[in-house]
Amino acid sequence: xxxxPEVENVKRSLEALGVRGQTFERVELHRANLRTPxxxxxxxxxxxxxxxxxERRAKFLLLSTERFSIVSHLGMTGSWRVLSGTELIKHDHxxxxxxxxxxxxFNDPRRFGVLELFxxxxxxxxxxxLGVEPLSPEFNGERLFTATRGVRTPIKSFIMDQKRVVxxxxxxxxxxxxxxxxxxxxxxxxxxxEEAAALAQAIKEVLLEAIAAGGSTxxxxxxxxxxxxxxxxxxxxxxxxxxxxxxxxxxxxxxxxTGRNTFWCPRxxx
DNA sequence: CTTACCGCCTGTCGGC
DNA sequence: TGCCGACAGGCGGTAA
Numbered sequence: 001x002x003x004x005p006e007v008e009n010v011k012r013s014l015e016a017l018g019v020r021g022q023t024f025e026r027v028e029l030h031r032a033n034l035r036t037p038x039x040x041x042x043x044x045x046x047x048x049x050x051x052x053x054x055e056r057r058a059k060f061l062l063l064s065t066e067r068f069s070i071v072s073h074l075g076m077t078g079s080w081r082v083l084s085g086t087e088l089i090k091h092d093h094x095x096x097x098x099x100x101x102x103x104x105x106f107n108d109p110r111r112f113g114v115l116e117l118f119x120x121x122x123x124x125x126x127x128x129x130l131g132v133e134p135l136s137p138e139f140n141g142e143r144l145f146t147a148t149r150g151v152r153t154p155i156k157s158f159i160m161d162q163k164r165v166v167x168x169x170x171x172x173x174x175x176x177x178x179x180x181x182x183x184x185x186x187x188x189x190x191x192x193x194e195e196a197a198a199l200a201q202a203i204k205e206v207l208l209e210a211i212a213a214g215g216s217t218x219x220x221x222x223x224x225x226x227x228x229x230x231x232x233x234x235x236x237x238x239x240x241x242x243x244x245x246x247x248x249x250x251x252x253x254x255x256x257x258t259g260r261n262t263f264w265c266p267r268x269x270x
Numbered sequence: 271c272t273t274a275c276c277g278c279c280t281g282t283c284g285g286c
Numbered sequence: 287t288g289c290c291g292a293c294a295g296g297c298g299g300t301a302a
Contacts, residue, residue: 003295035278035297059296076296077280091280110279112296153273162297169295218295219282258274261293276300283293 002074004059004134004167005210006221006229010080011056013223014104017082022098023050024065031093034111035075038094041117042070046096058130058166063104069120070096071127075112080224081105104224131164134203139165141197148188148196155191156184157258159203168203171216171238174263176202178237183269184262209234237263 002010014020027043049065056062061080063070072080083103088095094115096104106115118124132139144165151158156173158164168176177184179202182195191199215221215229218239222228232239236246241254241263250267 006295073296075279076294108279109281110294110296112279114297151272157273160296171295216295221295259276260296272302274300274302277298278296281294283291285291286289 002059002078002215002221003169003172003210004056004207005172005213005231006215006223007056007059007061007074007167008211009215009223009229010074011054011061013225013227014054014061014080014082017224019082019098019102019104020051020054022100022102023048025097025099027097028095029093030088030095034093034108034113034115035073036114036116038115039117042094042115045117046070051098057127058133058162059169060126064120067120069118071114071116071118071124072106073114073126075108075110075114077110077220078106078108078113079220079222081107081226082224129163130166131162132166134165134167134200134207139200139204141193141200144200145191145193145196148191151188153188154185154257155182155188155199156262158188159199160260165203167207170260170262171218171235172203172206172210174238175206175236178263178265178269179206181269184257184264237265239263 024046027046029038045068051065053064061072083105091109092105092107094106159168160173180199182199210231213229213231216231217228218232237252240252243252245252245265248267250265253266254261254263
């Protein structure tokens with residue numbers, strides 16, 4: 001489900017709902033694990049701690065208190081809701097109750113998500129190997145060009161590799177490559193300096209536009225306010241196989257690249 | 271080291 | 287109507 005724009009919108013919606021500054025009262029675990037075990041440290045350590053910061057790193061959401069950081073990954077189907085009542089729905093796995101009566105509930109049907117507690121300043125296994133943030137100034141065409149030298153993997157796999165650059169998933173990889181005019185199967189090392197510059201720029205643009213549109217809702221993405229995104233209506237290639245390219249009129253193609261459905265325009269992309 | 275594939279889960283959809 | 291396989295915004299482990 002969620003790529004960088006969706007996680008960024010979850011972060012912003014949590015901020016808007018006013019949970020920052022609130023103090024945790026108790027934690028309820030409704031099952032023992034997601035992708036990894038739901039540690040008892042959550043129930044033991046969080047009560048009395050105040051939520052000081054709500055941040056995004058890559059596709060992770062970081063909820064930090066004085067002493068801890070809750071590291072949350074939404075996987076394919078994870079979502080956070082802010083509730084005042086106690087009504088739980090199917091696949092609600094964790095409830096974080098504040099003293100105010102509000103609570104944060106993590107729901108995840110497929111349970112590919114992660115929810116773990118770490119000491120605030122400590123490094124942890126989820127964040128330590130992540131690559132550069134694509135919206136940061138450090139990520140640019142020259143850096144991408146250098147990083148791709150000698151790499152034989154397809155450029156789409158490269159930009160989806162979270163050790164290289166973070167936040168880009170299956171949707172925005174196809175969309176950025178279309179905008180840059182580069183075919184997904186091109187080996188990373190074969191990109192020219194100009195193509196690397198175009199691709200870095202395209203990644204930034206598509207992510208920023210998607211953030212502004214509230215993300216993409218194909219099936220079940222919602223921000224923590226229950227609102228859907230609208231960027232799916234502006235996809236130029238993703239999920240549009242067989243349709244005409246809006247730029248050149250050629251028929252958009254699709255195929256599987258390392259197991260992921262991939263979309264491109266055979267005329268606009270080389 | 272890099273790269274490709276499998277498996278983890280549930281829900282939904284299309285074909286028969 | 288139901289059953290079955292394929293597929294879905296991700297990613298870690300493993301094998302080559």
